[in-house]
Amino acid sequence: MSRPVIAVVGAGPGVSGSVARRFAREGYDVALLGVDEAxxxxxxxxVEALGVDVGHAVTDVTDVEAATAAIQRFGDHTGRIDVLHFNPSAFREKDPLELPVAELLEDVALGVGALLTAVQAARPYLSAGGRVTVTGSMAADKPWHRAASLGVQKAGVRNLVRSLDATLAPDGIRAVSVTVRGTLDKQGPFTPDRVADAIWAAAHQDEADWQAEVPYSG
Incomplete structure (x- = not known):
């Protein structure tokens, strides 16, 4: 039997990178989707140094056709996706009086809409026991007014996760957002590695007591 596979959408050096390495250490092959080739x-x-197979694709995840094609290539190659992790969001320092509607919608397309694209593309490769995990944020509940679109994205993606979980649950697939109630740092309880541990734990909840949102307070 092939190893389990995690596809990381919005992969980079922060939490998403820690998630990729965390799952790789548990024996998952890894597919990486992001915008920065370096x-x-x-x-x-x-990830490869941890002894698993890894593939990556440089893709703008707000490009529905390109992102769908990239995820389908991963799925066709591996034959399965066991965990789909969604990480991207846009930080734009503008308050609600400065923020044009077009920029708000652009940010929501990344931080919320791209999750729809990713899940719809990955669905044929997900089976019972599959998981969708999302990096959430306390900005969903306590937005900083100087980055108004971020709070909208995080509230929206958390809401969407609940709908995804209800939709996928009859097939044994579950979705969860991990609400990080703190500021990421290089030390202490909110390092990317510690958050990745929380995401691993959320993905491996007992299904009988499943929660579609799991807070991480350090």
Whole structure:
């Protein structure tokens, strides 16, 4: 039997990179989707050094056709996707009076809409026991007014995860967002590696007591 596979959407050097390495250490092969080729190449090397197979694709995840094609290529190659992790969001320092509607919608297309694209593309490769995980944020509940679109994205993606979980649950597939209630740092409880541990734990909840949102408070 082939190893389990995690596809990481919005892969880079932060939480998403820690998630990729965390699952690789548990024996998952890894597919990486992101926009920065240098970062993807470096992360792919780190993951491969852990003894698993890794593939990566440079893709704008807001490009529905390109993102769908990239995920389908991964799925066709591996024959399965066991975990789909979604990480991207846009940080734009503008308050609600400065933020044009077009920019708000652009940010929501990345931080929320791209999750729809990823899940719809991955669905044929997900089977019972499959999981969709999302990096959430306390900005969903306590937005900083100077980055108004971020709070909208995080509230929206959390809401979408609940709908995805209800839709997928009859097939034994579950979705969960991990709400990080703190600021990422290089030390302490909110390092990317510690958050990745929380995402691993959320993905491996007992299904009988499944929660579609799991807070991580360090």
């Amino acid at each position: 970062q993807l190449t470096e992360l792919a090397g780190q």
